[in-house]
Amino acid sequence: MITVTGSINLDIVATGPALPRPGETVTNARLARHPGGKGANQALAARRLGADVRLIGAVGADDMAEEALKLLQAGGVDLSGVQHINGETTGVALIAVSADGENQIVVCPGANRALRPADIDGVAITHMMGVLEISADTLLAAAEAATGFVSLNLAPAMTVPDTLLARASLLSVNETEAAFYGDKLHMTGALVAISLGDAGAALYRGGKEIAREAPPQVQVVDTVGAGDTFTAALTVALIEGMAERDALRFAVTAGALACTRPGAQPSLPQRADVDRLVRATWQ
Numbered sequence: 001m002i003t004v005t006g007s008i009n010l011d012i013v014a015t016g017p018a019l020p021r022p023g024e025t026v027t028n029a030r031l032a033r034h035p036g037g038k039g040a041n042q043a044l045a046a047r048r049l050g051a052d053v054r055l056i057g058a059v060g061a062d063d064m065a066e067e068a069l070k071l072l073q074a075g076g077v078d079l080s081g082v083q084h085i086n087g088e089t090t091g092v093a094l095i096a097v098s099a100d101g102e103n104q105i106v107v108c109p110g111a112n113r114a115l116r117p118a119d120i121d122g123v124a125i126t127h128m129m130g131v132l133e134i135s136a137d138t139l140l141a142a143a144e145a146a147t148g149f150v151s152l153n154l155a156p157a158m159t160v161p162d163t164l165l166a167r168a169s170l171l172s173v174n175e176t177e178a179a180f181y182g183d184k185l186h187m188t189g190a191l192v193a194i195s196l197g198d199a200g201a202a203l204y205r206g207g208k209e210i211a212r213e214a215p216p217q218v219q220v221v222d223t224v225g226a227g228d229t230f231t232a233a234l235t236v237a238l239i240e241g242m243a244e245r246d247a248l249r250f251a252v253t254a255g256a257l258a259c260t261r262p263g264a265q266p267s268l269p270q271r272a273d274v275d276r277l278v279r280a281t282w283q
Contacts, residue, residue: 001052001078002239003125005142006039007112007133008057008082009091010068011264013224019098026096034263035071036093037112038131038155041225045232045268046129047077049254051239056081056119056142057134058111064090071265081123085111091133101220101259109133117141127239129153129232136160143167151235154181155227165190170238172231183207191244193251195230200252203244211245215256216281225264230255233274253278 016029043055055077059065061084068090072079088111096104115134120141128146130139131153140163143150151170154160157180165171168190178185178194185192186207195201200214233254237247254274261267 001054002043002046002127002129002235003054003056003081003123003142003146004039004043004046004129005056005115005120005134005139006042006129006131007037007091007107007109008035008040008055008059008068009037009093009107009110009112010034010064011036011093011095011224013095013097013263015097015099015222015262017099019096019102019104029096032263033067034266035068036225036264037068037091038133038153038228039129040068040072041228041264041268042129042131042153042232042235043077044072044075044265045225045229045254045258046236047075048268048270049233049236049274050271051236052078054078054081056115056123058083058085058088058115058119060084060088060090060111061086062090064092081119083111083114083119085114088114095224097222097224097262101223103222103224105224107133120145127151127235129235132156132158132160136164140164140167149235149239151231151238153228153231154185157181170235172234174227191238193231193234193248195227195255201230201248201255203248211248213245213248213252215252216277218256218260220259222262222267223259224262225267226255226258228264229258229268249282250274250278253281 014029202212234251257269
């Protein structure tokens with residue numbers, strides 16, 4: 001089982017003709033609400049790709065919590081580790097999406113800030129995935145409890161303790177995050193995945209590139225959730241024992257498919273669809 005330790009949000013999405021510049025108002029946008037949060041997204045993505053998944057996280061004791069958890073429940077993610085915190089709101093992400101699928105995101109973390117290392121005490125963890133929308137101390141507690149593969153998505157970019165990086169089997173970042181962390185990413189011996197947007201992704205070990213793949217061509221509708229899908233897919237593939245290049249192809253394909261529908265969790269692909277497109281692209 002993969003235990004995901006991470007954030008749970010409700011995404012409020014405005015899709016308009018363009019993203020606003022500072023001080024600019026963009027009109028004629030469409031409003032939608034979807035379950036989200038990087039931890040929740042990666043948990044559901046891994047589940048749809050065939051893994052058994054448990055999520056450790058926190059939501060508020062409010063009417064947004066049920067909406068934030070509904071697709072996870074329907075998808076078969078184990079939510080026994082999710083707390084409902086009195087006095088906190090469920091996390092919210094305010095997302096603007098342009099006509100070409102690019103986005104801007106502001107996150108109000110709410111109950112996600114309430115998750116503490118003590119919440120990991122006594123939890124049996126085999127494989128672990130974590131994201132930095134919760135405290136690094138809580139992620140470290142989960143990583144130290146893990147007996148198997150440890151996948152860390154170092155997003156959003158922030159200073160993290162070396163002890164957390166040292167526990168990682170896989171570090172996943174985008175180009176902006178890779179620039180922030182610099183050479184520190186490559187000093188632990190972990191596999192490092194750097195996503196490159198529509199150019200795909202590359203894998204590194206010890207600072208040396210070992211694989212690079214471009215995604216299959218798709219009609220992009222919304223890029224929200226593509227990075228979470230990529231990280232989850234790469235983690236699942238590596239845990240399953242795929243060769244690193246094959247795992248990268250699987251991950252960039254899953255990420256591409258996540259761009260073909262609006263919303264983070266509604267867009268997460270099923271395993272059969274990913275496998276089919278991988279075969280059509282590389283075999």
